[in-house]
Amino acid sequence: MGRGTGRTLAEKVWEQHVVRRAEGEPDLLYIDLHLVHEVTSPQAFDGLRMAGRTVRRPDLTIATEDHNVPTVNILAPIADPVSRTQVETLRKNAAEFGVRLHPMGDAGQGIVHVIGPQLGLTQPGMTVVCGDSHTSTHGAFGAIAFGIGTSEVEHVLATQTLPLYRPKTMAIEVDGALPYGVTAKDLILAIIAKIGTGGGQGYIVEYRGEAIRALSMEGRMTVCNMSIEAGARAGLIAPDETTFEYLAGRPHAPKGADWDAAVEYWRSLRSDDDAVFDEVVRLDASTLSPFVTWGTNPGQGAPLASSVPAPEDFADPAQRSAAERALTYMDLRAGTPLRDVAIDTVFVGSCTNGRLEDLRAAAEILSGRKVVTRTLIVPGSMQVKAAAEAEGLDQVFKAAGAEWREAGCSMCLGMNPDQLAPGERSASTSNRNFEGRQGKGGRTHLVSPQVAAATAVTGRLTAPADL
Amino acid sequence: MEAFTIHTGRAVPLRRSNVDTDQIIPAVWLKQVSRTGFEKGLFSAWREDPDFVLNNPAYQGASILVAGSDFGTGSSREHAVWALQQYGFRVVIAPKFADIFRNNSTKMGLLPVILPAEVVERLQDEAEQDPTAEITVDLVDRVVRAGDLTVSFDIDDYTRWRLLEGLDDTGLTLRHADDIEVYENGRQPWLPTTV
Numbered sequence: 001m002g003r004g005t006g007r008t009l010a011e012k013v014w015e016q017h018v019v020r021r022a023e024g025e026p027d028l029l030y031i032d033l034h035l036v037h038e039v040t041s042p043q044a045f046d047g048l049r050m051a052g053r054t055v056r057r058p059d060l061t062i063a064t065e066d067h068n069v070p071t072v073n074i075l076a077p078i079a080d081p082v083s084r085t086q087v088e089t090l091r092k093n094a095a096e097f098g099v100r101l102h103p104m105g106d107a108g109q110g111i112v113h114v115i116g117p118q119l120g121l122t123q124p125g126m127t128v129v130c131g132d133s134h135t136s137t138h139g140a141f142g143a144i145a146f147g148i149g150t151s152e153v154e155h156v157l158a159t160q161t162l163p164l165y166r167p168k169t170m171a172i173e174v175d176g177a178l179p180y181g182v183t184a185k186d187l188i189l190a191i192i193a194k195i196g197t198g199g200g201q202g203y204i205v206e207y208r209g210e211a212i213r214a215l216s217m218e219g220r221m222t223v224c225n226m227s228i229e230a231g232a233r234a235g236l237i238a239p240d241e242t243t244f245e246y247l248a249g250r251p252h253a254p255k256g257a258d259w260d261a262a263v264e265y266w267r268s269l270r271s272d273d274d275a276v277f278d279e280v281v282r283l284d285a286s287t288l289s290p291f292v293t294w295g296t297n298p299g300q301g302a303p304l305a306s307s308v309p310a311p312e313d314f315a316d317p318a319q320r321s322a323a324e325r326a327l328t329y330m331d332l333r334a335g336t337p338l339r340d341v342a343i344d345t346v347f348v349g350s351c352t353n354g355r356l357e358d359l360r361a362a363a364e365i366l367s368g369r370k371v372v373t374r375t376l377i378v379p380g381s382m383q384v385k386a387a388a389e390a391e392g393l394d395q396v397f398k399a400a401g402a403e404w405r406e407a408g409c410s411m412c413l414g415m416n417p418d419q420l421a422p423g424e425r426s427a428s429t430s431n432r433n434f435e436g437r438q439g440k441g442g443r444t445h446l447v448s449p450q451v452a453a454a455t456a457v458t459g460r461l462t463a464p465a466d467l
Numbered sequence: 468m469e470a471f472t473i474h475t476g477r478a479v480p481l482r483r484s485n486v487d488t489d490q491i492i493p494a495v496w497l498k499q500v501s502r503t504g505f506e507k508g509l510f511s512a513w514r515e516d517p518d519f520v521l522n523n524p525a526y527q528g529a530s531i532l533v534a535g536s537d538f539g540t541g542s543s544r545e546h547a548v549w550a551l552q553q554y555g556f557r558v559v560i561a562p563k564f565a566d567i568f569r570n571n572s573t574k575m576g577l578l579p580v581i582l583p584a585e586v587v588e589r590l591q592d593e594a595e596q597d598p599t600a601e602i603t604v605d606l607v608d609r610v611v612r613a614g615d616l617t618v619s620f621d622i623d624d625y626t627r628w629r630l631l632e633g634l635d636d637t638g639l640t641l642r643h644a645d646d647i648e649v650y651e652n653g654r655q656p657w658l659p660t661t662v
Contacts, residue, residue, distance in 0.1 A: 019650040020643050025625050028643060030650050032658055040544065042500035051637070056647075062661040068498065082498040089500045100661050121659050133543040133567060149545035149571035151636070159640045161647055165623070167566075197485055198537040198563055231540065233566045254657035262657045297485045297540070318484040318536055318584075325483070413494045432541060434489040436512050 006272025008169045009238050010204040013144045013269065017127050019161055026163040032126040032143075034156050035112045036063035036099065038090040039415070040131030044154035045093040057160045058098040062121065063090060065104050066111045067415045069408030071378050074104050083416065097157075110381020110407045113137040113351040117221065118383055120250025124239035124266040129156055134351045134431065136227040139236035140220035141243055142269045144204065146234040167233065168278040170203040171271075174211040176286035181465055183361070184219030185353060185429065185448035187211065187283075188226040189291040193301040195281060200232025203279065206271060207237050211285035217246040218357040225352045226431050229298035238270040290463040292338055293433045293446040295326035300433070302338065304451065304463050310334035329435055330443050331423075338461050341445070345426040346375040346456040347438070348449050349405075350412040353429035354380025356387050358449040363393040365453035365464050366400040372459040373427075375402035376418060378410040402456065414439045427455040469576035470633030474557045475603040476530030478613075479520055480591035484535035488568060491539065491547040505546055506553035525598035531558045533590045538579075539568025548575045558604045560611070562587050573626050574636065580604060580611060580620050589616070606630060 007015075020028040034057075041063070048054065055061060068083040070076075078084040087104070094101035102108040108115060113134055116122040124142035129135060131153040138145035152162055172191060192199075205227055207220075215223065220237050227235030244263055247253045254262040271277075293301040294308050300323065302309060311323040311334070327334065332341070348354075348362045359379060377397045379385035385407055388394060394404045411418040412430035420426055420442025429452050433444040445461060454462040496508030513519045520526060532551065538561040539547060548571045551559065556577065562584040564572075572579045582590075590613055593600055603612040606627060610619045622630075629636070640647075 020646045028640060028646070030647070030654075032654075033661075039497050043502045043545075046500075046502070047637075053637070059660040059662045067494075080498075086498050086500055121661065123659060126658070131543060133541065135543075147543035147567055149543055149548070149567060149574065151545060151571065151574035155637045155640065158637050159644075159647060160651075161640055163636060163640060197540050198565075201537075201563060201566055228541075228567075231537070231565060252659040252661075254659075258657035262655075265655070297487065321482075322484050413489075415494050415497065432487075432489065434487045434541060436493060437489050440493070440495075440512060 006274035008271040008275045008277060009142060009206055009236060009269055010144060010169050013125050014166060016125065026165045028161050029127060029164050031129050031156050031160055031162060032060060033116065033121055033128045034061045035116055035128065035130035035135065036061060037066050037112045037132065038086045039067045040150050041093065041153055042086065042089045043150050044157060045097065047154040048157055053158045055097045055099060055157045060160060061099045063094050063099050063101040064109055064112050064115055065090060067409045067413065069104055069406070070416050071405035071408050071410050071418060074406035107382050110383065111351045111354060111409055113225065114354060114380035114384065117141065118381055120247055120253035123247060123253070124243060125269050129162065133228040134225050136233065136235050137221050137225040137351055139224040139227065139234055140217060142236055142239035142266070144234055144236065147228065167204045168202055170200060170205045170279040170281065171277040172205055172207050172281045172283070174207065174209040174283045174285050176211060176284045177214060178211055178285045178288060181450065181463065182288050182290060183448040183450060184215055184222040186288055186291040187285065188223045189293065189301045189446060190288050191283065192226065192230045192298050194283065195230050197229060197297050197299040198231045200227060200230040203232050205232045205235040207235060212237055213240065216357060217242060218355045221355065222352055226298065229431055239266045290448060290451050292451065292461055294330065294332060294338065295323060296329050296433055296435050298431065298433060298446060300326055301446070304338050304461060306338060308332045308334050308336045308338060339466070341461045342425070342459060343373055343427045343455050343461060344424045345420060346373050346452050347411040347426055347428040347430065348452050349376065349378030349380065349410050350430040351380060352431045353449050354378060354384065356384050358429065359384065359388045359393050362449045362453040363396040365450060366402065366456065367396050369400055369457045371401045371456040373456050375456040376405060376411055377402050378405040379407050382407045411438050413437060427452050427461060468574065468633050468635055471576050471578050471606050471630045473603065473605045473607060474530065475601050476557065477528065477598065477600065478531040478533050478590060478594040478602050479526045479529045480594040481520060481532055481534040482591055485537045485540055486534055487541035488539055488544050488547040489541055492544065492550040497544060497546055502549060503553065505550035509550040509554045528555065530555055531560060531602050531604065532556050533587060533594060534559060534561045536562040536584065538564050540565040543567045545571040545575070548572050548577050552577050560587060560590060573630060576630060576633065578604060578606060578630065582611065582618060582620055586618050
């Protein structure tokens with residue numbers, strides 16, 4: 001971590017959570033909030049049972065159903081018996097171990113990374129973990145938040161701690177202002193293309209600079225969400241007035257004198273001016289434009305206004321062969337303008353872009369227009385759904401011919417029936433364009449909600465300005 | 468966790484970089500609630516291609532996967548580690564690993580070995596030329612031996628000790644239950660609870 005006399009934000013939060021430090025051992029770090037979902041927890045609860053252990057702090061643990069959730073007929077039993085068993089297993093485990101659960105049909109249900117912030121459970125300076133790599137989302141509040149595997153889920157359930165080595169720190173400084181129509185999603189896709197899918201390995205990234213400070217909390221969550229796609233386990237942003245304003249009045253946010261004390265502490269959560277980062281990356285936001293991926297990893301992206309690159313464009317042999325493979329899988333030819341790529345399905349949703357602001361952005365473009373692709377609009381939580389309906393966004397989507405769904409992870413990873421058919425091509429606001437991610441043989445282009453909506457209207461990858 | 472000391476086995480060359488966990492075990496396999504049976508899902512989409520390296524009979528029974536850079540990127544699914552182990556792998560060698568995958572591996576006793584890209588390529592070449600050639604991965608001395616090649620690798624002392632002993636982290640941490648309690652008593656009162 002930082003070697004100056006000053007300390008980085010990540011270092012401050014880390015030090016605040018060290019339970020035990022011993023020479024030659026990882027730090028034992030306290031975990032303030034443990035989020036649980038149905039996919040990565042069953043074997044962890046089984047492990048507790050086998051060892052005769054209990055959940056140490058059920059009051060710092062919360063569960064929801066999201067990955068397997070069907071987004072139509074959410075109240076009907078899940079048709080897929082394997083998915084149904086997984087969801088029922090979570091319900092049984094939550095009841096047995098005393099963990100609060102937001103099941104399907106509950107007004108509080110939703111994607112695990114949408115409901116934490118929504119409830120005010122994610123706060124500055126906390127440590128947050130979940131058996132899901134997109135836990136980095138919560139770093140938007142100035143928390144150290146990261147994904148863990150099932151063995152670690154079991155460890156946190158049993159001890160409320162994790163043994164961890166301190167990662168190095170990286171500052172990603174984004175100066176200037178994002179041009180009109182360029183979003184947090186475009187920014188993070190550009191960052192990943194710049195540093196690569198392994199660029200953040202071993203680091204906690206702090207996003208800083210004018211363009212970051214200008215983002216809403218929802219935009220900050222989009223940026224931090226995809227830290228993992230740059231290889232960083234965690235990414236965070238120093239809390240400020242935008243953060244406090246978002247948190248004020250949320251169900252689990254501090255109240256009264258506690259609020260004042262908390263805000264006073266939260267204001268100290270910024271990297272000191274003389275803090276030294278192990279690595280610094282700089283970007284100029286004003287040079288960015290809508291960004292899309294053309295390949296099969298999130299680092300294979302380019303401005304929408306450009307063309308599909310050729311493998312020969314890459315000097316590194318591994319990158320060149322990866323590009324070659326990706327173009328074959330994606331059925332794309334080098335030199336094709338990205339605007340000419342025809343799309344079959346548009347997906348707006350996920351923990352990356354399934355919040356109210358994202359739905360508003362899509363609705364603004366779809367208002368008074370018709371979609372020509374299959375278009376799924378999937379709110380990130382039931383509360384986002386209700387808020388969108390209160391504003392009439394559902395009516396806009398339906399009038400445009402899009403499908404308005406219930407809350408869940410949906411087509412981001414296709415564990416529910418929302419999948420691409422083999423060979424089908426999507427423009428998706430989700431976070432991963434891996435081979436088969438959205439359905440076996442499916443092809444994914446990652447985009448912002450704005451580009452997704454404009455693409456639904458034309459059937460080709462399209463920026464809103466092109467409409 | 469299964470202890471790991473010294474392992475000798477044959478190698479499979481997987482000449483791909485950025486092998487993500489969705490390829491190692493596609494999401495459809497994650498619906499199981501048990502810890503077993505994941506070997507069938509290992510690289511299940513790629514295995515449909517008859518030319519995929521794991522379909523080559525010469526590599527049946529190999530236990531060391533030699534892969535390209537950034538192995539295990541993406542999802543935190545530990546199922547990726549279970550699938551590799553249950554298929555029969557004890558070691559993955561690559562120039563770089565994604566953090567969560569590497570962490571999950573060391574919790575389960577699958578040894579991730581980081582070697583320079585040129586060494587990894589040489590091991591891949593050798594495994595292609597002679598699929599019967601054996602590699603020894605020695606965690607005690609932190610070296611990999613293959614033919615006349617002996618190359619050392621880095622792993623921190625603590626993780627090495629845990630792997631050599633086959634120790635489970637939770638049991639180790641619970642020895643410090645008093646420290647956890649002391650810490651908990653000093654937490655800020657405004658921190659949220661989920662109840």
